[in-house]
Amino acid sequence: MExxxxxKARYSCKKYGDRKVEAEKLAAIxxxxxxxxxxxNLQEQHVYVVQSADLLAKIDAITPCRYGAxxxxxxxxxxxxxxxxxGEKRDSGIEDATIVATHMILAAADEGVDSCWIxxxxxxxxxxxxxxxxxxxxxxxxxxxxxxxxxxxxxxxSSRKPLSETVSxx
Numbered sequence: 001m002e003x004x005x006x007x008k009a010r011y012s013c014k015k016y017g018d019r020k021v022e023a024e025k026l027a028a029i030x031x032x033x034x035x036x037x038x039x040x041n042l043q044e045q046h047v048y049v050v051q052s053a054d055l056l057a058k059i060d061a062i063t064p065c066r067y068g069a070x071x072x073x074x075x076x077x078x079x080x081x082x083x084x085x086x087g088e089k090r091d092s093g094i095e096d097a098t099i100v101a102t103h104m105i106l107a108a109a110d111e112g113v114d115s116c117w118i119x120x121x122x123x124x125x126x127x128x129x130x131x132x133x134x135x136x137x138x139x140x141x142x143x144x145x146x147x148x149x150x151x152x153x154x155x156x157x158s159s160r161k162p163l164s165e166t167v168s169x170x
Contacts, residue, residue: 001109001110006110007106010105014116015067016067016069016114016143016145016146019146021145026049028107029107029108029111029113030049033045033100036099038092039096040083044082044093045075045076046075047104048130050072056072059126062122068145069114071143072141073142075141075142077093077136079093081135097140098139115144119140123137
């Protein structure tokens with residue numbers, strides 16, 4: 001699929017079937033995250049592939065927004081291995097992990113795999129439930145799978161403000 005079509009067609013899937021994501025497609029999605037740019041090329045991201053029913057049930061207990069995908073990615077970053085920007089008010093952790101996640105979401109769409117960015121959860125509870133290292137901060141969860149029959153974008157999916165409302169030329 002052409003990149004313009006990928007970004008136009010991709011939507012947040014809210015209901016998944018049982019079909020598993022093929023290993024080669026998962027590898028392509030993970031590779032897209034690995035190739036994502038990060039500040040100073042620190043590559044502080046860590047992606048957890050969650051497939052076991054036990055761990056998915058633990059995640060279900062932490063968020064009401066998991067939509068039954070057979071697989072979930074947990075995207076975290078090493079909060080002690082980030083670039084601190086001049087002025088020392090921000091660092092690169094959240095934005096770098098966001099770039100990684102965005103690359104993977106778009107790669108999933110390109111592979112014909114549906115996804116949903118999930119951020120309605122307590123990161124500390126999730127880290128504890130999954131036994132993640134103390135140095136890692138969870139940015140987001142990503143459902144991965146194939147949409148259940150009849151599932152499609154929400155009605156407002158194509159509604160976008162005109163560029164004149166979101167872009168200013170200085």
